[in-house]
Amino acid sequence: MNQTEINVGIDTSKDRLDIAIRPTGDFFSVDNNPHGIKIAIERIALVQPDRILIEATGRLELPFACAAFKSGLPIVICNAWHVHSSAKATGQLAKTDKLDAFIIAHLDCTSIFLNQS
Incomplete structure (x- = not known):
């Protein structure tokens, strides 16, 4: 990821979207x-x-993902295992929705999904 790029990370729950x-x-x-x-x-x-x-x-992420796609925004749905592994790799032991959103914002899931068969 380029330092000038803007990433938005979203942690999703049934009731709320936490956005970093x-x-x-x-x-x-x-x-x-x-x-x-x-x-x-x-x-x-x-x-x-x-x-x-x-x-x-x-599937809690789908209403937002569909709305983002319809709005022409660049949406990527990330595998939860990759998110968890990235958090673990950075030593992130605390777990809050805000921290999760920032961890997701640091991911480059585009390469993960483009290379899957």
Whole structure:
């Protein structure tokens, strides 16, 4: 990943999307419902991200991913195992939604998914 690229990492739960923007360090949360997703899409579009990375969480990520795709935003759904492994590799032992969002924002899942068969 280039240092000037903007990555957005999203930690997804049933009720909430926790969103981290890298490299700015901005963070915000929205409800994981159509209204919250609309707010997130509008706010993320303003930063013109190079990629939006969202962890696969048993289909809870799909409403956001579909909305981002329909809005023309560069969305990547990341394998949860890769997210967990990356966190572990960095020594990240604490677990909060905010930390998870920033870990996801640091990933380069595009290479992971482009190389899968």
